[in-house]
Amino acid sequence: MSVWLARLSVDRWRLALSPEARPAAEAAPTALILETAHGPRITAANAAGLGAGARAGMLLADARALCPELAAVPADPAGDLAALEKLALWAQRWGPWSALDPPDGVLVDITGAAHLLGGEEALLADVVRAFAARGLTARAAIAPTAGAAWALSHYGRPGTIIPPRNGEGEDEMLRLLGDLPVAALRLDDDVLTVLRRLGIKRLGELAGVTGAGEEDPGREAAARDALRRRFRNRSSPAANPLLRLDQLLGKVPEPLLPVIARPMPxxxxxxxxxxxxxxxxxxxxxxxxxxxxxxxxxxxxxxxxxxxxxxxxxxxxxxxxxxxxxxxxxxxxxxxxxxxxxxxxxxxxxxxxxxxxxxxxxxxxxxxxxxxxAAEEHGTALAACIDRLTVRLGPGAVTRPVARASHLPERAQVWQPPLAPLPPSQGALAFHARPLKLLDRPEPIAVLYASPDGVPQRFRWRGTVREVVRVEGPERIAPEWWRERSTARLRDYYRIEDAAGARYWIYRRGIAGDGRGGVPDWFLQGLYA
Structure with missing residues (x-):
């Protein structure tokens, strides 16, 4: 049995509100967002937000262009996964074991258990009723394989049941599932794009091309061979529609990792x-x-x-x-x-x-x-001190900086709990002299220079003009092309000193004529002690 909680994140956000605030919050267009390298991106939206045009995957700026009054609420993927794990354990009331189907689904093995609730139909009705009592919207389906149950719960009619195979085998499965879209195979987006360009939109069409069902003499053998050659060597199930189809039909086993309850003292x-x-x-x-x-x-x-x-x-x-x-x-x-x-x-x-x-x-x-x-050997004295400071100052107040392998100053370190072990893949890079104090965000400044690529002579920061008397640089830092857009511009950093003796760390973003923007911008990012 596959249980799909299509609105898990939105339901959790709604249930976290007070009963008095829920009606107004549900009526207002609201989207759950995550910060990405390209800006806030929507992960889910309530019914009013969906009606206003907000969709998962959209940038928040694009959604607000359609609906300016769209409210943004931070998403909680870690909390959603923890809640899903608890729901998977709770769902074992309907079967001997269950498995996670992230990010919003649960798979339950109900072999030999449906008769305890009066049959499959009564079991599905009890599932929907039990999740609704917890304030969660659920769609459930039953099929002989996990892949078929997932396909029906996401793309089939709610409450669909496919009985165990009784000798008819694959042909009966394809007859019942053939009209579902190929997205029901849990494939990656790029694989779906390839199939769509090949004109394959339904499971029945894919089965005809690959020869999984009855032979279709009208199909070209070249198309079948080309599809097999294109995907046969892909080991990831989400990238191989042939493997996913075999799992759906039960020809290839699909391993699942059951959720095991760990009793807490x-x-x-x-x-x-x-x-x-x-x-x-x-x-x-x-x-x-x-x-x-x-x-x-x-x-x-x-x-x-x-x-x-x-x-x-x-x-x-x-x-x-x-x-x-x-x-x-x-x-x-x-x-x-x-x-x-x-x-x-x-x-x-x-x-x-x-x-x-x-x-x-x-x-x-x-x-x-x-x-x-012994206490000093095991570090318990230091841990006790940290615990007392954390209780007194609040969670997250006691942290330590850890170097991270990045040339960009704002990414060169990360804060983590004081006694947490260092990640094995992290390491410090050798830099030039850097200021001890970095601003939370680089602040734009107005700079007067002799030429667009010359050194700064005077700059305005926070309403005050400062005369530059000494300049050292530049130190050029290229963008991280593997995580930024191709239009990201390089930076030239300068260590400068003004007439009052104060020292600053500023940089010019971009160079004139680089083809990635107009006039270079200047920012102040750090202060020297």
């Missing part, structure tokens, strides 16, 4: 009397931290993320979460971190249940944690 206390004061709550958290340490020690793991849930008598649930710089099993450290996160807790009429869960854990070997030398 969880401890809780159901209190005989509701707690309304801080002191008894701290004692309960100390007990839970000790229980969590024992649970983690039995698994040979340490916690990296801990989630605390407090159930109040009135039914409201208060949640607090901490992320640790390194895996830990120190109960005192966990208690201290949560103590700072509970200062704003409103117990109301009392807290009756307290739950602590380790949603992220890593292997952690046993060590003599009582010895200071």
């Amino acid at each position: 969880l401890v809780q206390r159901r209190l005989a009397e509701p707690l309304r004061h801080r002191a008894p709550l701290d004692r309960v958290i100390e007990d839970l931290a000790a229980d969590m340490v024992r649970a983690l020690e039995a698994r040979g793991e340490g916690a990296r993320r801990l989630e605390l849930a407090l159930w109040r008598v009135d039914g409201e649930v208060l949640q607090r979460r901490i992320e640790l710089a390194a895996a830990t099993r120190e109960a005192a450290h966990i208690t201290r971190l949560f103590a700072r996160r509970l200062d704003d807790v409103d117990a109301g009429f009392g807290i009756e249940t307290v739950q602590l869960r380790a949603s992220w854990s890593e292997p952690l070997s046993l060590s003599q944690a009582d010895l200071d030398a």
Whole structure:
């Protein structure tokens, strides 16, 4: 069974809003966007946005040319994938195992399980009803193969069921699926373009050309051989329509990676009397931290993320979460971190249940944690300091710069968690002297020079004119052609000093007559101490 959540990202955005704000948000044209090298690009849009002309893959500027009032909301691909993984585990209520079908689908093996719900039709109705109860729009279909089920859920009639093959085999499958477009084979866009240029638009036409179904004497053997030669050597299924067609018909197996539930350590206390004061709550958290340490020690793991849930008598649930710089099993450290996160807790009429869960854990070997030398050897003292700073200053406030292999200054480093390991493919490049302070974004400046390719003599920045007394350069940096447009212009960097002794790092984007634009532009990107 294939379940397609066509509006997963939009549904998640809508469900994150308060019930009072949802009607107004759904009525306003809204698009979910991601930042790309060419500007914000739309990944999904709500119904009003689709009606206004917004489509996935469009640049936000192009969509706003059609609908100026289109609102933009940041997309969350990582959150969508995490939600999809949870839904895949939840979907195992309909079958023994399930698999992800990113970015918005789930595959469920329902072999021998449909009769438990009264048959395939009742099962599909239960699937749609269960997803609708969670606020998600779903289309589901059942077929003998994963490829056929995917094709029907995306391009077939909702709720379509193809029964198991009963001897008729491929011909029956092609009769039921032959009218679907070739896009139902989950192919790359460039492959679909090639097939469209060859005049192949339907699965039945592709099967006739490749000889997968009944022989069509009207087809030219040359066209069949040319299609086989063009795609036969492509190993990627998404780039080979012949392989995808064989998988859809069940002639070639399609391996799927099942989603396996990984139980998370969880401890809780159901209190005989509701707690309304801080002191008894701290004692309960100390007990839970000790229980969590024992649970983690039995698994040979340490916690990296801990989630605390407090159930109040009135039914409201208060949640607090901490992320640790390194895996830990120190109960005192966990208690201290949560103590700072509970200062704003409103117990109301009392807290009756307290739950602590380790949603992220890593292997952690046993060590003599009582010895200071062992703590320094394993870095736990530094990790504890980082955890305290993070809890006090907020998530993302404690990071470190890491060099990255890029000649462009704004891409030459990246910020990452302080104890995260360096990626093996990253490395620093040798540069000329660069300023310690780089602006978040290069700021345009007006420069007076003797010639378009000459050195600057005077420039205006932030409303003030500065006289240049010393110039060093240029240092030429070519664009990264593998990730930028062909019209990207090179940069000439200058280290300059003004009459007041201040030193700047400026660059000219482009050179006169390079054929990639008009007059070169000047920008200020850094300041020397």
